[in-house]
Amino acid sequence: METARRIVAEEGVDRLTMRRLAKEIGSTPMALYHHVRDKEELLLLLLDDYAARTLHRTEPSAEPRERVVLAAATIHEALAACPWIVGVLTADDLTATSALWFVEQIVDGLIECGLSPERAVHGYRAIWYYTAGEILVRATAARRRTDDDRPTYRERVFADLDPAELPRLAQVADQWAPLTAKDTYLDGLGALVDGLLAAR
Amino acid sequence: METARRIVAEEGVDRLTMRRLAKEIGSTPMALYHHVRDKEELLLLLLDDYAARTLHRTEPSAEPRERVVLAAATIHEALAACPWIVGVLTADDLTATSALWFVEQIVDGLIECGLSPERAVHGYRAIWYYTAGEILVRATAARRRTDDDRPTYRERVFADLDPAELPRLAQVADQWAPLTAKDTYLDGLGALVDGLLAAR
DNA sequence: ACCTGAACACCGTTCAAGT
DNA sequence: ACCTGAACACCGTTCAAGT
Numbered sequence: 001m002e003t004a005r006r007i008v009a010e011e012g013v014d015r016l017t018m019r020r021l022a023k024e025i026g027s028t029p030m031a032l033y034h035h036v037r038d039k040e041e042l043l044l045l046l047l048d049d050y051a052a053r054t055l056h057r058t059e060p061s062a063e064p065r066e067r068v069v070l071a072a073a074t075i076h077e078a079l080a081a082c083p084w085i086v087g088v089l090t091a092d093d094l095t096a097t098s099a100l101w102f103v104e105q106i107v108d109g110l111i112e113c114g115l116s117p118e119r120a121v122h123g124y125r126a127i128w129y130y131t132a133g134e135i136l137v138r139a140t141a142a143r144r145r146t147d148d149d150r151p152t153y154r155e156r157v158f159a160d161l162d163p164a165e166l167p168r169l170a171q172v173a174d175q176w177a178p179l180t181a182k183d184t185y186l187d188g189l190g191a192l193v194d195g196l197l198a199a200r
Numbered sequence: 201m202e203t204a205r206r207i208v209a210e211e212g213v214d215r216l217t218m219r220r221l222a223k224e225i226g227s228t229p230m231a232l233y234h235h236v237r238d239k240e241e242l243l244l245l246l247l248d249d250y251a252a253r254t255l256h257r258t259e260p261s262a263e264p265r266e267r268v269v270l271a272a273a274t275i276h277e278a279l280a281a282c283p284w285i286v287g288v289l290t291a292d293d294l295t296a297t298s299a300l301w302f303v304e305q306i307v308d309g310l311i312e313c314g315l316s317p318e319r320a321v322h323g324y325r326a327i328w329y330y331t332a333g334e335i336l337v338r339a340t341a342a343r344r345r346t347d348d349d350r351p352t353y354r355e356r357v358f359a360d361l362d363p364a365e366l367p368r369l370a371q372v373a374d375q376w377a378p379l380t381a382k383d384t385y386l387d388g389l390g391a392l393v394d395g396l397l398a399a400r
Numbered sequence: 401a402c403c404t405g406a407a408c409a410c411c412g413t414t415c416a417a418g419t
Numbered sequence: 420a421c422c423t424g425a426a427c428a429c430c431g432t433t434c435a436a437g438t
Contacts, residue, residue: 018431029431031403039431097357100366108368117372121379126388130326133333157297166300168308172317179321188326188392195395196388218412229412231422239412 004046013043013084043088050085051098054078060105064112068127068193069186071105076131076185083139086132113197123196130192134185204246213243213284243288250285251298254278260305264312268327268393269386271305276331276385283339286332313397323396330392334385 003024007016018039022029036042055078061067079086089096106127110120154176163170172179203224207216218239222229236242255278261267279286289296306327310320354376363370372379 017429019429028404030405030433033432034402100357100361100369104366104369107372111368117368118375118379120368121372121376122382122384122387123391125380125384126330126391129333129337129388130330130392131333132337133329133331136336137329137332157300161300166304168311168317168320169300169304172307172321175318176321179318180325182322184322184325187322188329188396191323191326191395191398192330192388192392193395194398195391195393198391198394198398217410219410228423230414230424233413234421 001045001049004042005049008046008084013087016042018042047085047088048096048098050082051078051096054081055096055098055102057101064109065193065197066109068106068109068113069189071102071109072127072131072189072193073186075099075102076135076189079131079135080138083135083142086135086139089132110196115196119196126192126196127189130188131185134188201245201249204242205249208246208284213287216242218242247285247288248296248298250282251278251296254281255296255298255302257301264309265393265397266309268306268309268313269389271302271309272327272331272389272393273386275299275302276335276389279331279335280338283335283342286335286339289332310396315396319396323393326392326396327389330388331385334388 004021018029018032022032058070058074106124107120110123158173161170161173204221218229218232222232258270258274306324307320310323358373361370361373
């Protein structure tokens with residue numbers, strides 16, 4: 001586990017292979033299969049390990065809306081520091097044992113704010129979709145930027161935008177890059193939570 | 201392109217390999233590299249092709265909030281039918297040429313509702329995070345369910361939940377599966393848009 | 401119970417050579 | 420300009436055999 005953790009931290013999850021890990025610990029690929037069913041199980045172990053190691057419970061606020069926002073932001077922060085893990089996480093729900101406490105905070109906060117248990121669960125899922133999407137989009141965009149220098153697809157598209165057909169996009173085209181680089185996770189989260197809480 | 205499209209449609213994006221595609225069209229892997237720079241370029245071509253083929257512009261509603269919701273829902277629907285594509289999409293922004301019109305609708309709708317151009321772009325991004333996250337989480341969960349029969353990690357975790365520690369989760373534990381199976385994309389989207397539009 | 405060696409059935413990509 | 424053959428440097432996993 002220790003070696004696997006190091007490989008992922010230093011070189012990314014793509015470089016963690018059964019063969020590589022086996023070599024690094026001075027063993028054979030097949031020896032690993034005596035301890036895990038397959039590679040996915042190894043990744044799930046790694047996920048639990050990471051969650052237990054970095055996801056520290058926050059002081060739960062007395063104000064229920066604050067509890068929801070704080071729990072989501074804490075999970076977001078842990079994931080942002082370690083974006084590879086989202087790919088593993090989305091495989092199932094956000095159900096690493098150590099993350100459950102945060103799910104509890106969100107569901108509880110939403111119920112305390114007056115949602116039915118059913119709508120609270122749906123609300124939690126909306127928050128999770130938004131959070132997972134933010135991490136994923138941002139992580140993949142970052143990977144793209146580093147590993148080649150040719151202009152991105154987006155740059156090419158925005159360069160020859162027809163202002164007659166897409167006036168709003170043309171209007172914001174030159175600010176697009178700085179605007180989208182900005183971290184607005186918390187703004188979006190606040191809006192989402194407000195919307196979930198508003199009786200509709 | 202036609203053959204690549206068929207392989208992806210029938211067997212999933214993982215099964216589309218340069219070698220497999222070459223064999224299927226009666227050529228060699230290296231011949232493909234004369235037409236695309238690498239595999240990623242092939243996937244981007246496939247994405248544009250899919251978008252042009254299935255993303256039909258909707259009648260833009262006169263009501264700006266409706267325009268935002270309809271554009272997002274249309275993109276969501278196209279992606280839900282073809283979840284493999286999200287992995288490619290997240291690589292950059294949602295900037296397939298055919299998708300730009302929908303981005304325009306969302307940004308324009310938000311501005312018409314009174315947001316500044318800056319906040320409209322951030323609003324669009326929040327909607328995109330939510331949408332991409334929903335597709336991704338749902339797609340990966342679906343893949344999981346089909347390809348093995350052992351209980352999922354989530355099932356095991358929920359089975360031995362401590363009601364003293366996580367009372368809300370224990371309370372909804374038996375409804376978790378049906379609740380999360382429900383499609384609540386539109387509810388969450390509505391909440392998010394409402395939250396974005398509310399002056400905060 | 402735990403490990404090894406050899407094999408199976410693959411990958412993306414490069415390079416040098418052909419027409 | 421377009422294609423081929425062979426090679427490089429890998430994958431995850433199975434299977435039969437060893438201690």
